[in-house]
Amino acid sequence: MKILVVEDNHDLALSTQEFLLREGYICEISASYTETVEKLSIFTYDCVLLDIMLPDGNGLEVLDMMKSEHQNTNILITSAKNSLDDKITGLEGGADDYLTKPYHLSELNARIRTIYRRKTLQGSALLRFNELELNTNTFEAFVNGQLLDLTRKEFDLLLYFIINKNRVLSRQAIATHLWGDYTDDLSNFDFVYQHVKNLRKKISQAGGNDYVTTVYGMGYKFNANETGK
Structure with a gap:
């Protein structure tokens, strides 16, 4: 937050x-x-x-x-x-x-x-989307009840994606949300790509769907209608 x-x-x-x-x-x-x-x-x-x-x-x-x-x-x-x-x-x-x-x-x-x-979050500390469940009190995320080994940034990234599902989020918007306003002066946001990649990999390895799609030239989108690519 x-x-x-x-x-x-x-x-x-x-x-x-x-x-x-x-x-x-x-x-x-x-x-x-x-x-x-x-x-x-x-x-x-x-x-x-x-x-x-x-x-x-x-x-x-x-x-x-x-x-x-x-x-x-x-x-x-x-x-x-x-x-x-x-x-x-x-x-x-x-x-x-x-x-x-x-x-x-x-x-x-x-x-x-x-x-x-x-x-x-409609008054609840738990946020659920299909097989994904996030606990904002403990900062834990689950796939079909299985605890994911996420870093705090990866948890915040997943929460940000789900709250903004079906919206295109630029790499700069993601960087600013997760790391603060100083990122506005950075020349590139390659570190965002690595965090998104790690998050998608961990969810997929746990048997979850990959909802994150890459919108080339713009950023990423958590597609609530189909799995990502």
């Missing part, structure tokens, strides 16, 4: 990022309204941790912008302001949850996972 932490408190932003990285997330930081709007216009995120009070603007204005542009991103407002009006405004404006600072990082993680399950 790829997360943007919008927080102008440098120490809090770094501690939150370090914690989320240890939990296996891809995590970027933004310290201002201007930087946040720029990042959201260029990159996509699974979840945005959005502070209300920013040095050059208001987090609620970021929320309004995201909703007006129909960005399908989970939004968790984090603010030291324990104002009922702000909480109501944020939730009615489209935020998925509201967490008042200071908070425990373990609670933040639980809130993020709950939002993701509710919006993306």
Whole structure:
């Protein structure tokens, strides 16, 4: 999961990022309204941790912008302001949850996972597609009940494919989703090919169907209608 932490408190932003990285997330930081709007216009995120009070603007204005542009991103407002009006405004404006600072990082993680399950996985930690089953709590994947020996990146790649089944995903989109925004400056994405190849091989060796097709010149597609080639 790829997360943007919008927080102008440098120490809090770094501690939150370090914690989320240890939990296996891809995590970027933004310290201002201007930087946040720029990042959201260029990159996509699974979840945005959005502070209300920013040095050059208001987090609620970021929320309004995201909703007006129909960005399908989970939004968790984090603010030291324990104002009922702000909480109501944020939730009615489209935020998925509201967490008042200071908070425990373990609670933040639980809130993020709950939002993701509710919006993306229909409230369940288990994602099933034909013979494939993924457990997003334990990061385990199975083929007909047989546990696959996947790396964390391979698990995240398979989850990304299934959630976006029947959509063409460019190698750059896959790289950015799994490794972060810095990949935007890379000259090639050959490492994506190797990860896709390894994932397909492990699924096939376990007796699963190969749903991933190569769309030449564009990227990859998880074809839910037939096996891949």
